[in-house]
Amino acid sequence: MTPTPAIFTPMLIAAGIFFVWSCYRRFSLVTLGQPDDRFDRLGRRIGDMFLYAFGQKRVVAKPFGINHFIIFWSFMVLLLANGEFLVKGVIPALSLALLPAPLYHGLLLAFDLVSLLTLAAILLAFARRIFFPPAYMSTAYVKARSVEGFLILAFIALLMIAYFGLHGAEIALGSEPAAAFMPVSSAIARLLQSSPSAVSLQSVAWFCWWLHALVLLAFICFLPHSKHMHILTAIPNCFFASLEKPNTQPREEFVKGGEFGVDKVDSFTWKDLFDSFSCTECGRCQNACPATATGKPLNPRQVIHAIKTNLLTNGPLLQRDGAHVIPLIGEEGEGSNTEETIWSCTTCGACMEACPVLIEHMPKIIKMRRHLVEMKSTFPDELLNLFENMEQRSNPWGIAPSERTKWCATMEIKPFEKGVTEYLFYIGCAGTFDSRSKQVTVALATILNAAGVSWGILGKEEKCCGDSLRRLGNEFVFDRMAKENVELFRQKGITKVIVQCPHCFSTLKNDYRQYGLELEVIHHGELIDQLLASGRLKLNQQVKDLGRVLFHDSCYLGRHNDVYDAPRDVLRSATGQAPLEMERSRNNSFCCGAGGGRMWMEEFSGERINLNRVDEALRQNADTICTACPYCMTMFEDGLKDRQAGQTRVRDIAEVVAEGLRPV
Amino acid sequence: MQIVACIKQVPDTTQVQIDPVTNTLVREGIPFIVNPYDTHALEEALRLKDRFGCRVAAISMGPPNAEATLRKALALGVDDAILLSDRVFGGADTLATSNVLAAAIRKLHEQEEVGVVLCGKQTIDGDTAQVGPGIATRLGYTQLTLVDRIEHIDLEKRAIRVRRKLEGRHEIVEAPLPVLLTVVRELNRPRYPTVPRRLESADAEVKTWSNQVMQLPEPTIGLKGSPTWVSRIFSPERDKGEIIGDGVQDPEGTANLLIDKLLSKDLLAL
Numbered sequence A: 001m002t003p004t005p006a007i008f009t010p011m012l013i014a015a016g017i018f019f020v021w022s023c024y025r026r027f028s029l030v031t032l033g034q035p036d037d038r039f040d041r042l043g044r045r046i047g048d049m050f051l052y053a054f055g056q057k058r059v060v061a062k063p064f065g066i067n068h069f070i071i072f073w074s075f076m077v078l079l080l081a082n083g084e085f086l087v088k089g090v091i092p093a094l095s096l097a098l099l100p101a102p103l104y105h106g107l108l109l110a111f112d113l114v115s116l117l118t119l120a121a122i123l124l125a126f127a128r129r130i131f132f133p134p135a136y137m138s139t140a141y142v143k144a145r146s147v148e149g150f151l152i153l154a155f156i157a158l159l160m161i162a163y164f165g166l167h168g169a170e171i172a173l174g175s176e177p178a179a180a181f182m183p184v185s186s187a188i189a190r191l192l193q194s195s196p197s198a199v200s201l202q203s204v205a206w207f208c209w210w211l212h213a214l215v216l217l218a219f220i221c222f223l224p225h226s227k228h229m230h231i232l233t234a235i236p237n238c239f240f241a242s243l244e245k246p247n248t249q250p251r252e253e254f255v256k257g258g259e260f261g262v263d264k265v266d267s268f269t270w271k272d273l274f275d276s277f278s279c280t281e282c283g284r285c286q287n288a289c290p291a292t293a294t295g296k297p298l299n300p301r302q303v304i305h306a307i308k309t310n311l312l313t314n315g316p317l318l319q320r321d322g323a324h325v326i327p328l329i330g331e332e333g334e335g336s337n338t339e340e341t342i343w344s345c346t347t348c349g350a351c352m353e354a355c356p357v358l359i360e361h362m363p364k365i366i367k368m369r370r371h372l373v374e375m376k377s378t379f380p381d382e383l384l385n386l387f388e389n390m391e392q393r394s395n396p397w398g399i400a401p402s403e404r405t406k407w408c409a410t411m412e413i414k415p416f417e418k419g420v421t422e423y424l425f426y427i428g429c430a431g432t433f434d435s436r437s438k439q440v441t442v443a444l445a446t447i448l449n450a451a452g453v454s455w456g457i458l459g460k461e462e463k464c465c466g467d468s469l470r471r472l473g474n475e476f477v478f479d480r481m482a483k484e485n486v487e488l489f490r491q492k493g494i495t496k497v498i499v500q501c502p503h504c505f506s507t508l509k510n511d512y513r514q515y516g517l518e519l520e521v522i523h524h525g526e527l528i529d530q531l532l533a534s535g536r537l538k539l540n541q542q543v544k545d546l547g548r549v550l551f552h553d554s555c556y557l558g559r560h561n562d563v564y565d566a567p568r569d570v571l572r573s574a575t576g577q578a579p580l581e582m583e584r585s586r587n588n589s590f591c592c593g594a595g596g597g598r599m600w601m602e603e604f605s606g607e608r609i610n611l612n613r614v615d616e617a618l619r620q621n622a623d624t625i626c627t628a629c630p631y632c633m634t635m636f637e638d639g640l641k642d643r644q645a646g647q648t649r650v651r652d653i654a655e656v657v658a659e660g661l662r663p664v
Numbered sequence B: 001m002q003i004v005a006c007i008k009q010v011p012d013t014t015q016v017q018i019d020p021v022t023n024t025l026v027r028e029g030i031p032f033i034v035n036p037y038d039t040h041a042l043e044e045a046l047r048l049k050d051r052f053g054c055r056v057a058a059i060s061m062g063p064p065n066a067e068a069t070l071r072k073a074l075a076l077g078v079d080d081a082i083l084l085s086d087r088v089f090g091g092a093d094t095l096a097t098s099n100v101l102a103a104a105i106r107k108l109h110e111q112e113e114v115g116v117v118l119c120g121k122q123t124i125d126g127d128t129a130q131v132g133p134g135i136a137t138r139l140g141y142t143q144l145t146l147v148d149r150i151e152h153i154d155l156e157k158r159a160i161r162v163r164r165k166l167e168g169r170h171e172i173v174e175a176p177l178p179v180l181l182t183v184v185r186e187l188n189r190p191r192y193p194t195v196p197r198r199l200e201s202a203d204a205e206v207k208t209w210s211n212q213v214m215q216l217p218e219p220t221i222g223l224k225g226s227p228t229w230v231s232r233i234f235s236p237e238r239d240k241g242e243i244i245g246d247g248v249q250d251p252e253g254t255a256n257l258l259i260d261k262l263l264s265k266d267l268l269a270l
Ligand SMILES: Cc1cc2nc3c(=O)[nH]c(=O)nc-3n(C[C@H](O)[C@H](O)[C@@H](O)COP(=O)(O)OP(=O)(O)OC[C@H]3O[C@@H](n4cnc5c(N)ncnc54)[C@H](O)[C@@H]3O)c2cc1C
Pocket: B006, B007, B008, B009, B035, B037, B038, B041, B059, B060, B061, B062, B091, B092, B093, B094, B095, B097, B101, B118, B119, B120, B121, B122, B123, B125, B126, B127, B128, B129, B130, B131, B132, B228, B230, B233
């Protein structure tokens, strides 16, 4: 079949112009965003791009992801075939046949087989959307069975069908000299030859050529207007992804006349906006989110979708110096986030861990919280006390700082001394004031003494690290507390810090780095692991009476700081057995519900997050749930009480180890 | 018409201890806070400002470091912050304190008519609850104490109707302006300062009025103007509790014992 360039060329040019114009319209909206340097450390960026975009690392983490992997790579291969198709449509003499024969034949074989594979994958995808769409594929505004989803699948399927029709007919006509390298098309050719239909092979070839051409052009035009835009944005999005763990939010500079936080779409950074154009609507973030799972109004995917919808509506007006017509924070709507949505996040990071294209959801939520707290002073009532207590007494409960040393009434504890003490044991507010966590502090102190570690405390001088404030968007007060702490640590010559709370851990380690303070922060899980491995800590007995022991990953230790093995190794050493795992564990762990300042807030809608997690633990018939975080401990103990599961207890890993230190 | 809120800087009493030898408060190293009731007085003043656009002045008598308290008030949105500070004001009892505060309000009134003065119900250090009524008396204002709701206020018609929170009942009272209200915590939920306001208040002016400005006769102020002085402060001895029954061995019996005990002490009503 010889194309008709006189007709095809103008169509291609029109489609091309429309495509470029559409892309320009969309991507120029991204430039409305604020600056953000995402061009540093190019080597790592390129590496990430290969791993996550081309390697589809996150995509294949789920079984059905293999299907997408096939479609993605087929698409890459067929890009060449379709490129040739378009060129040949304009200049029929230009074709891949001009390449050396072995290469050309190899390509033909690849195109033929890959097209079949694609067709199969597309049919599977169709079936999935029709017959067994997972709940997480739908939101209030985007459905799994959406016209758009089916249209795109249909486009691809039609391209494959047209491809086989065209080549089958040409082979049947005997006009394809390389038929031997196209086994699938040859089979189609035989089918066409044996069919009694009255249609001539010529017209089949003609029809299929034009079908292929029209679908391809339609696809090109539709692409920038659909969720399929991710074909264009996903790869660069992986390149521009945050190289640090994105849970450490950027600092704000407090100058008079400034705006703090985000309540307008153009106050986001360009990367935030680009993220929203990269979402594939796959729903994985939504499937991982504890807030969504327990019926809160927050759905991380909808947060991203709202930004996109908001930008597409307001952006063009802003470009013409117009005003916003839909608010970013406001009533429920496709382009808005409600305040309750924004306050529901536990900052657990599960969404960011799941997202195949490395979208950063949580920092955007924090930016909106910052606006609410810093510009409007609107936040859930419970937080007023927290904020005042933090500012006045540097701890969440508002207990007098003079009581910071009460936990060690029964022990002889030394203050940290510059040049003498090796480690500061930063107790943290929970370990200092919470009666249950104080037991963990004592257990850990016993362990440190048994291992002969040189350690000391700040005592009454210790201040809260400010974690909750930062996650709640009260950056102004966090900033003050961080500066005070950094100054104190510098003055005291502190370089090495032991912590028992993952929130202190992450804040001292990651957030304070933004203030120029590089500390060697070690969580007790890691420290005990090292002490046991090096033989500095020897247990007197194996801990036997804890029954079936299970370990729960705290988000701020695991996902946010990649500490997974150390606490498990500690439990293995102490109990002689590897701990039990829950269905969702390690980087897929499910939040206890207390992170992101949620510890201090009521949970009004839906099921309680801690109950969801407690039920999961109880399904493993655990006798002892081990945690490595004071918040997780509180949430589990409360949840077990609610479930009246009195036979199951909660222990911190330090308590288990301290148990093993008891003389036989 | 303007609104005046009286706010006092107090030591954070959760952190205050009494020196057993000298019988005085150990104030060293104790952080100061705004008297908690006064934060509600201030909030109500700011709400009136939000509603009627009137000016709000915050006044406080205290040592120079009480400026921090007034700076907070500025961050929350007051228009004027005035610190009444002078050595001769020191050592004041409630009488001398209300003399100075009343004089300051009179002075403010000369600049713009004062319609409502708001005070806390009492402070958490002195606990006398006398200063509010003292000011009202000296100014000849109607005093409405223990207010937990402003039912109605009309600045034009110069009328106010409030609800008073009394033991076991509420009382609704009306009065013509000007009035002095003393407020309880149930009145409102204090606001939290926004960052832009905090940044602005950092270099906004806290005016200091010394007695050179006030020109009050010395026998009416400070130690000299104070007929009361504190002779002794001490922590009362508290009776130690007792352990009754054995809740582990005999929970039911112990619960009965406990109920009898509480009934006998009139702590439980049937
Ligand atoms: C432990 C202690 C015991 C005392 N006992 C007595 C006593 O028995 N008799 C006595 O006469 N004095 C006493 N004083 C001194 C007296 O309390 C203060 O000097 C007096 O200024 C305020 O009284 P108050 O704190 O009880 O205020 P309250 O009358 O309880 O205060 C009511 C409201 O008045 C306003 N107000 C009070 N003081 C100020 C201020 N300085 N600036 C602005 N607004 C203010 C606030 O709105 C406050 O909420 C005592 C002081 C202390 C620390």
